[in-house]
Amino acid sequence: MSGPDTRHTGSAAAPAHALELDGVSQHFGHLKAVDEVTLQVAPGSRHAIIGPNGAGKSTLFALIAGTRRATAGRVVLAGQDVTALREHERVQRGLVRTFQHSSLFLRGTVLENIVLAAQQVSGQSWGMFRPVSRRRALLGEAHELLRQVGLQDRHGAPAGSLSHGERRQLEVAVALACRPSVVMLDEPAAGMSPAETHRLTELIHDLPGTVTVLLVEHDLDLVFGLADRVSVLHLGRHLMTGNPAEVRASDAVQEAYLGATDTSELFPEGLESDLPAPTTETGGTP
Ligand SMILES: Nc1ncnc2c1ncn2[C@@H]1O[C@H](COP(=O)(O)OP(=O)(O)OP(=O)(O)O)[C@@H](O)[C@H]1O
Numbered sequence: 001m002s003g004p005d006t007r008h009t010g011s012a013a014a015p016a017h018a019l020e021l022d023g024v025s026q027h028f029g030h031l032k033a034v035d036e037v038t039l040q041v042a043p044g045s046r047h048a049i050i051g052p053n054g055a056g057k058s059t060l061f062a063l064i065a066g067t068r069r070a071t072a073g074r075v076v077l078a079g080q081d082v083t084a085l086r087e088h089e090r091v092q093r094g095l096v097r098t099f100q101h102s103s104l105f106l107r108g109t110v111l112e113n114i115v116l117a118a119q120q121v122s123g124q125s126w127g128m129f130r131p132v133s134r135r136r137a138l139l140g141e142a143h144e145l146l147r148q149v150g151l152q153d154r155h156g157a158p159a160g161s162l163s164h165g166e167r168r169q170l171e172v173a174v175a176l177a178c179r180p181s182v183v184m185l186d187e188p189a190a191g192m193s194p195a196e197t198h199r200l201t202e203l204i205h206d207l208p209g210t211v212t213v214l215l216v217e218h219d220l221d222l223v224f225g226l227a228d229r230v231s232v233l234h235l236g237r238h239l240m241t242g243n244p245a246e247v248r249a250s251d252a253v254q255e256a257y258l259g260a261t262d263t264s265e266l267f268p269e270g271l272e273s274d275l276p277a278p279t280t281e282t283g284g285t286p
Pocket of ligand 1: 028030033052
């Protein structure tokens, strides 16, 4: 028997957390890719997960979405333990992920992609949307989603004809069509131009407050400009969670990134001037 639909929290007391991770781990042999991560995501927040390369971000995302089964720990969605559920079951509970690599139906139109997603999550085929007023309502919702993501003028275009940035916008609309309580954005700005990234940042910012956003993103300008909470992973462990200012100011976070190959993205302005001088002497003895 399926559990209650946790997407609609109007009647009972709303859970304190949209999502909770409790000691979540993923080991690959001796490698602890994700090591006892415990954190909470507040309802309606824009919560980013960052960390240097290999920190465990993608693995943790897969554990949350259900693409991977955790070695240990619990994933709790709006107070309901979903650890044992498969990915599509989590989608039906309102935990919806967009993909780094497009999962769109490229030959279908933009509008058809939205309608398909809505049908899949409702478990109904187009023919079951009767009477016609129900179909009209569905199409109306699809057009509204396209308006939200700025694709209203592209509804009849094949998804395959969209630019890279437009595809990412459509992926967000497809995720929203699944009526998520938590939407997981997997590197949404990957491969985008600055203008497209700016557009996407506004789009995410303007999503309804009823939708909690959890994102993994390498573009730290986007993260610090958008997120109200930031969790930092390092070597599979949860280093800290705080607001952007707290994370930027953290010595532990700076050290984690300083161990990585490229710190310029985290501290774009004048990091070098704050660092101790290099230990190698110039002009000294050979
Ligand atoms: N299927 C796998 N088998 C073995 N090791 C893996 C597997 N997937 C990931 N890892 C390892 O787990 C660690 C965490 O990887 P993960 O991809 O989750 O990090 P990440 O923070 O997303 O990195 P990046 O920012 O480079 O994408 C890395 O050391 C990686 O090599």
